[in-house]
Amino acid sequence: MTAQEIRHKNNNLLLDNEEEGKHKTTAMPAQQTLTMIAAAAKNNALGKDNDLIWHISEDLKRFKRLTSGHAIIMGRKTFESMPKALPNRTNIILTKKKDYQPEGALVVNTVEEALALVEEDAQPFIIGGGEIYRLFMETCDRIELTRVHHDFDADVFFPSIDTSKWAIVNQEDILANGDQPYNYSYLTYEKK
Ligand SMILES: NC(=O)c1ccc[n+]([C@@H]2O[C@H](COP(=O)([O-])OP(=O)(O)OC[C@H]3O[C@@H](n4cnc5c(N)ncnc54)[C@H](OP(=O)(O)O)[C@@H]3O)[C@@H](O)[C@H]2O)c1
Numbered sequence: 001m002t003a004q005e006i007r008h009k010n011n012n013l014l015l016d017n018e019e020e021g022k023h024k025t026t027a028m029p030a031q032q033t034l035t036m037i038a039a040a041a042k043n044n045a046l047g048k049d050n051d052l053i054w055h056i057s058e059d060l061k062r063f064k065r066l067t068s069g070h071a072i073i074m075g076r077k078t079f080e081s082m083p084k085a086l087p088n089r090t091n092i093i094l095t096k097k098k099d100y101q102p103e104g105a106l107v108v109n110t111v112e113e114a115l116a117l118v119e120e121d122a123q124p125f126i127i128g129g130g131e132i133y134r135l136f137m138e139t140c141d142r143i144e145l146t147r148v149h150h151d152f153d154a155d156v157f158f159p160s161i162d163t164s165k166w167a168i169v170n171q172e173d174i175l176a177n178g179d180q181p182y183n184y185s186y187l188t189y190e191k192k
Helices: 003-013 057-067 074-079 111-117 130-136
Strands: 035-041 045-047 071-075 090-094 106-109 142-149 166-174 182-192
Touching: 003 057, 035 057, 045 130, 057 130, 071 074, 071 130, 074 090, 074 142, 090 111, 106 111
Parallel strands: 035 142, 071 090, 090 106
Antiparallel strands: 035 045, 142 182, 166 182
C-alpha cells in the first residue's frame, strides 16, 4: 500500500461519524483513569512525515470504540496530521502557539490546562504523538498499546516503557490476516 492509500484508509475510519458511547462523560468521576492510547511498532515507530505508517482497520475501530464519548488530548502536529477534529470526542490540542484556533477543537498551552479541562471525564485519552506521549508518561495511569510486531522506518517513536514501573494486565494477540500483513498485540499496561 502506498503512503497515500494508507492515509486515505486511516482517515476514512478515524473520521467515521457513526455515534458510539455518546454519554460516557459523566460529572465529577470518583476516580479518573488517564489513558495513553498508541500503536507502536517493534522498534517503537509511531509515524513518519507527520502521518501513520500502516493501516490496521481493526485497530482504528478499537481506537474509536475506546475513545468515543471521551476527551482526547493530542499534540498540534498530530491534530494537523488529520483532516479535521475527530467526531463524538472533545478534541484538546496542546501547542505553545498563543493564537491557534482550529475548528472543532479546544486549545491549551500547558499540560496543567489540558488536565483541568478533562477533570470531569472518568477516562480521558492521550492520543499522541511522540512528544505528547513523552510529556504524559509519568502522569498517566494506563497505556493501551497496540504493538505491531514489525520494524518500520519512522521519524517519531513511542517512549520506552519502564517495566519496573508498568505491568501488562491484559494481552490479546492477533495474527496477520487478509486485512493487514502484520501480527500485532493489544497490550494494556497499568502502573505497578
Ligand atoms: N501510531 C500512533 O498511535 C500515533 C498516534 C498519534 C500520532 N502519531 C504520529 O506521530 C507523529 C506526530 O508526533 P510528533 O511527536 O511529531 O508531534 P505531536 O506530539 O503530535 O505534537 C508536537 C507539538 O505539541 C506541542 N507541544 C509539545 N510539548 C508541549 C508542551 N510542553 N506545551 C505545549 N505544547 C506542546 C508543540 O506544538 P507547537 O509546535 O504548535 O507549539 C509540538 O510541536 C505523526 O507522524 C503522527 O502520525 C502516531
